[in-house]
Amino acid sequence: MSNDKTSLQLVTNGILKENPIFKLALSMCPAVGISTTVMNGIMLGLAVLFVQVFSSVTISLIKDFIHPRIRIPTYTLTIATWVTVIDLTLAAFFPVAYAKMGIFVKIIVAFAIITMRLEMFACKETVSDSFWDGIGMGMGFLLGMVTIGFVRELLGSGAIMGYDVLGFKPLLFFILPSAGFFVVGLMMGFFNWIETRYAQRKRGNA
Amino acid sequence: MKNFLTIIFRLTASCLVAGLIMGTTFVLTNKAKKANEHAREQKVVFALLGYSGGQEIPESMGMHELYRYVVTDGEGQSIGYLLPVGEHGQDGGFSFVRIGLDGSFLNQTSVPVSEENVRDQGERDKAIQAALGGDKTIRFTDQTIVVTDHGQRTAYLLSGKFPGFKTNIAIILALDPEYSVIGLEVMEHEEDPGLGAEIEQDYFKNQFKYKPFEKIKSIEVAKKPMPDEYFAALEGNVDEAAADDIMQQYRDQDIYALTGATISSVAVSSGVKGMTRKFAYRLDLLDNVLEQQQIAVPF
Amino acid sequence: MKRLIRLILCAALPVFFGLTGAGQAAGLVAATEFGADNEIIVQFNTPVDPAEATDTQSYTVYEETDPDIRLTVSEVSLSTDGRQATLSFAEPLNTSVAHVVTLHDVGGVAETSFSVSKSYLGYLFSILISALLINNFVFTKYLGLCVFFGTSKRKQTAKGMGVVFTIVIVVAVSMSWVLFQYVLKPFNLDYLQIVIFIGLTSLTVQAVDTVLRKVNPILFKSFGVYLVLVIANCVIIAVPLLMASNEYNYFETFMLSLGAGGGFLLALYLMSSVSERLELARVPASFKGLPIAFIVAGQFAMAFLGFSGLQLF
Structure with a gap:
C-alpha cells in the first residue's frame, strides 16, 4: 500500500487532525498527571517524540522480517527498548527534571498511541513516511502537553517556565493535582466549540 | 513446524538486538548518572555552606565522609563507622570502628578501599565485609560529611530520608559544630504540586535556618499564618541586615505549617528533629571513643 | 460474573487467615501491643513482682532500625493482677517501625527480648x-x-x-x-x-x-x-x-x-x-x-x- 501524502501533511495530520491528546484522546495519563508546568510538558513530550519516531522507524525497517503472528509482541519489545533507552538517558543527564516526572517516563511503554501508530501506519508504510508520521504524532503530543502546561502554570502559579510573569496566582486550584481533569475537560470542550463555530462560519460563507 | 521455528528464531533475534541496545545504553549512561548525581550533591552541599555561585572554595577546607553501619553477629548488634584515619593533612586510609550499643569501644579494623570506591555503596560494602570476615553481616544506614577548615570542624552535612505525605522525602541537612541548623535542602520528594511540594520553597525550608539545637530538639509545627515580614525575610526579599534581624527574632519559634499541607510540614520538621537528635547523640559517643582509643582522624 | 468474584475471594482468604496464626513466642511474655501514642503494653503469662516490673531500669527499648538509640521509659504501671505492664515514654513512639523491648530480671528471667510492632x-x-x-x-x-x-x-x-x-x-x-x-x-x-x-x-x-x-x-x-x-x-x-x-x-x-x-x-x-x-x-x-x-x-x-x-x- 502506498501513501500519497507529503511529509508536511503527515506532520500536520498528527498535530491538528489527529492530535493524540485532544482529538484521539489517547495517552491522557500524563496530560492530567504531570501537566502542571510547561517544562514538564516539554520534557515528557520530547521523550514521547523520541520513542514514537524511533519505534516507527524501527518497525518500518524490519516490517518484512516480523512474523505476522508475533506482530504485537514485537511492537511491545521495540517500544520497551526505546523507552528504556530514553529512561536511562534522562535519569543520567537530567536528574532534576526526571525526578519531577516520576513514574511517567517508564509508563510511555503502555501508551496506546504508540502501539496504534505502529499497527496502523509504520508496519505498512515506507521508512521516511513512518519517520514523518512519528514526528507528527510526537509533536502533536508535545504541543498538547505544552498547551495544557501553559494554561495550568499561568493560571495556577502565575508563571511560565518557572519565571514569574503575572506576579500573583490567579487560580491556585489549577495547579492542584485533581484539577488536571477539569483543565483537560474544559480545554477539550473549548476546542470543540471553536471547531463548530469555525465550521458554521465556513458554511455561512459558502 | 517450520513456521514455529521461524517465529522462535525471529523472536530470539529481536530480543538479542533489544538486549544489546539496552545493555549498551546502560553501560554508557550509568557512569554519567553517578557523576551527575555526585556533582549535584556537591553543588547543594557547597550552596548550603555558603559558597554558591562561583565563589571560591578555600583550599584549607576539607570534607571527610563518615559512613555508619549496623553490624550483626552471633552475640548481637553493634554500630560501625567507616571513617578516614590519620592526622589532618596526611592520608591514613580508611578504618572501620565498631562501637557497642552502650557506647563502648569494641574494635578497629583497617579497610583497604580507595577514595573513589568508597563512594560507591556496592564497592564499600564489599571492602568492609572482606575486612570484617564472614561471620558478621553489615547494613548501611546513613552517611555524614564532616567539614573542616584548617583541621577545625566547621559543619556537619547529614543526608536522610523519611516518609512524607506520598512517598519518601530525601534531604541534606547542614549543622554547625553546636548542632544548630545552617541550612536544609530537599533533594527528592513526590509531594503534590501547589501543596506539599512547597516544602522545597525558600519560605518553608529556610525557617529551619539558625534554629538552635535546643529548639530543634523539641520543634513543633504551628498551624497559623506566617507573618509577612518573616515571609519576606525567608524569601530573601529584604536586605541582609534586616533579614538577619527578623530571622533572629523568629529563632525560637516553631515552624509555620504550609497551607493545606500540614502532613508534609510535620513530616519534614519531625524528620529534621529526629536526624539532628540521633546524630548529636551518636557523634558524642563516637568522639568519646576516638579520644579514648587515641584514633587519629583528620576531623 | 459472581463466580469470578467468588474465585478471587477464595484465593485471597487463605492468605489472610494463614497470617493471623503467627503469634508471640511462649515464655514469660504473652502478648505485646502499642497503647496510646507513647505507650507499649506488655502482657505476662504469670503475675510478676511489682517491684521488679515497675522499675524503669528493667526495660530497654529501641527502634529496630536504630539499635543504639535507647528510648527513655519514663514510667511503668502494673495492673492490679500483676499481669499487665504499661510502659510510658517521654516522647510519642513512631509506631510504623518495630520496637525491640528487652526485660532484665523480671519474673525470674534474667533477660528476654521481644519485638513490638503493629499487626x-x-x-x-x-x-x-x-x-x-x-x-x-x-x-x-x-x-x-x-x-x-x-x-x-x-x-x-x-x-x-x-x-x-x-x-x-x-x-x-x-x-x-x-x-x-x-x-x-x-x-x-x-x-x-x-x-x-x-x-x-x-x-x-x-x-x-x-x-x-x-x-x-x-x-x-x-x-x-x-x-x-x-x-x-x-x-x-x-x-x-x-x-x-x-x-x-x-x-x-x-x-x-x-x-x-x-x-x-x-x-x-x-x-x-x-x-x-x-x-x-x-x-x-x-x-x-x-x-x-x-x-x-x-x-x-x-x-x-x-x-x-x-x-x-
Whole structure:
C-alpha cells in the first residue's frame, strides 16, 4: 500500500487532525498527571517524540522480517527498548527534571498511541513516511502537553517556565493535582466549540 | 513446524538486538548518572555552606565522609563507622570502628578501599565485609560529611530520608559544630504540586535556618499564618541586615505549617528533629571513643 | 460474573487467615501491643513482682532500625493482677517501625527480648486500602485513563473490564515479583525492569486468553474483548514498578496488586453509573462525550482527596 501524502501533511495530520491528546484522546495519563508546568510538558513530550519516531522507524525497517503472528509482541519489545533507552538517558543527564516526572517516563511503554501508530501506519508504510508520521504524532503530543502546561502554570502559579510573569496566582486550584481533569475537560470542550463555530462560519460563507 | 521455528528464531533475534541496545545504553549512561548525581550533591552541599555561585572554595577546607553501619553477629548488634584515619593533612586510609550499643569501644579494623570506591555503596560494602570476615553481616544506614577548615570542624552535612505525605522525602541537612541548623535542602520528594511540594520553597525550608539545637530538639509545627515580614525575610526579599534581624527574632519559634499541607510540614520538621537528635547523640559517643582509643582522624 | 468474584475471594482468604496464626513466642511474655501514642503494653503469662516490673531500669527499648538509640521509659504501671505492664515514654513512639523491648530480671528471667510492632495483617490491609482508596490509581495517580474513559460508558462493560483487569494484574504482578526478586535484583539487571514487566503482562494476557477460550467459551465471549485492552492500561506497568521500588515481599505485592485492580474496578463502576445518567442530561453540545466525562472524573478525584490521611490501623 502506498501513501500519497507529503511529509508536511503527515506532520500536520498528527498535530491538528489527529492530535493524540485532544482529538484521539489517547495517552491522557500524563496530560492530567504531570501537566502542571510547561517544562514538564516539554520534557515528557520530547521523550514521547523520541520513542514514537524511533519505534516507527524501527518497525518500518524490519516490517518484512516480523512474523505476522508475533506482530504485537514485537511492537511491545521495540517500544520497551526505546523507552528504556530514553529512561536511562534522562535519569543520567537530567536528574532534576526526571525526578519531577516520576513514574511517567517508564509508563510511555503502555501508551496506546504508540502501539496504534505502529499497527496502523509504520508496519505498512515506507521508512521516511513512518519517520514523518512519528514526528507528527510526537509533536502533536508535545504541543498538547505544552498547551495544557501553559494554561495550568499561568493560571495556577502565575508563571511560565518557572519565571514569574503575572506576579500573583490567579487560580491556585489549577495547579492542584485533581484539577488536571477539569483543565483537560474544559480545554477539550473549548476546542470543540471553536471547531463548530469555525465550521458554521465556513458554511455561512459558502 | 517450520513456521514455529521461524517465529522462535525471529523472536530470539529481536530480543538479542533489544538486549544489546539496552545493555549498551546502560553501560554508557550509568557512569554519567553517578557523576551527575555526585556533582549535584556537591553543588547543594557547597550552596548550603555558603559558597554558591562561583565563589571560591578555600583550599584549607576539607570534607571527610563518615559512613555508619549496623553490624550483626552471633552475640548481637553493634554500630560501625567507616571513617578516614590519620592526622589532618596526611592520608591514613580508611578504618572501620565498631562501637557497642552502650557506647563502648569494641574494635578497629583497617579497610583497604580507595577514595573513589568508597563512594560507591556496592564497592564499600564489599571492602568492609572482606575486612570484617564472614561471620558478621553489615547494613548501611546513613552517611555524614564532616567539614573542616584548617583541621577545625566547621559543619556537619547529614543526608536522610523519611516518609512524607506520598512517598519518601530525601534531604541534606547542614549543622554547625553546636548542632544548630545552617541550612536544609530537599533533594527528592513526590509531594503534590501547589501543596506539599512547597516544602522545597525558600519560605518553608529556610525557617529551619539558625534554629538552635535546643529548639530543634523539641520543634513543633504551628498551624497559623506566617507573618509577612518573616515571609519576606525567608524569601530573601529584604536586605541582609534586616533579614538577619527578623530571622533572629523568629529563632525560637516553631515552624509555620504550609497551607493545606500540614502532613508534609510535620513530616519534614519531625524528620529534621529526629536526624539532628540521633546524630548529636551518636557523634558524642563516637568522639568519646576516638579520644579514648587515641584514633587519629583528620576531623 | 459472581463466580469470578467468588474465585478471587477464595484465593485471597487463605492468605489472610494463614497470617493471623503467627503469634508471640511462649515464655514469660504473652502478648505485646502499642497503647496510646507513647505507650507499649506488655502482657505476662504469670503475675510478676511489682517491684521488679515497675522499675524503669528493667526495660530497654529501641527502634529496630536504630539499635543504639535507647528510648527513655519514663514510667511503668502494673495492673492490679500483676499481669499487665504499661510502659510510658517521654516522647510519642513512631509506631510504623518495630520496637525491640528487652526485660532484665523480671519474673525470674534474667533477660528476654521481644519485638513490638503493629499487626502485620493490619499492615497488609492498609496496603490494600491505600491502593484501593487513598492512592486510587485512577483518581489520585491519574493512570490508566485511556482505558478508563473508553470502558466506563456502560455498567456491564465497566464490571467486565474491572474484573478481567484485576485477575490479570494479580497474576502478572505475582510473576513479576518472582522474576524481580530472584533474577533482576541478584544479577543487577534493574534496567531491564520495563521490558520484563511489560513482557510478563503480555504473556499473562495471552495465557488467560488461550485458557479461557478452551475452558469456558461462554465466559470468553463476554470477557475476551477486554483482554486486549489490559495491555494498554498504564496501571499494569505502574504496579510492578511500584512494587520494585518499595521492595515489597510477596504478601505485600499481592495486596498492592489486588488493591490496584479493585481500585480500577471501583473507579470504572462509579464512573459508568454517572455516565449512564449523563446521557439523559442536557449537556452543552461542545461538552458532549469526553469533555464532560473529564469534568466528572475531576469531581471524583476531588472526592477521593477526602480519603487522604485515612488511617485504619
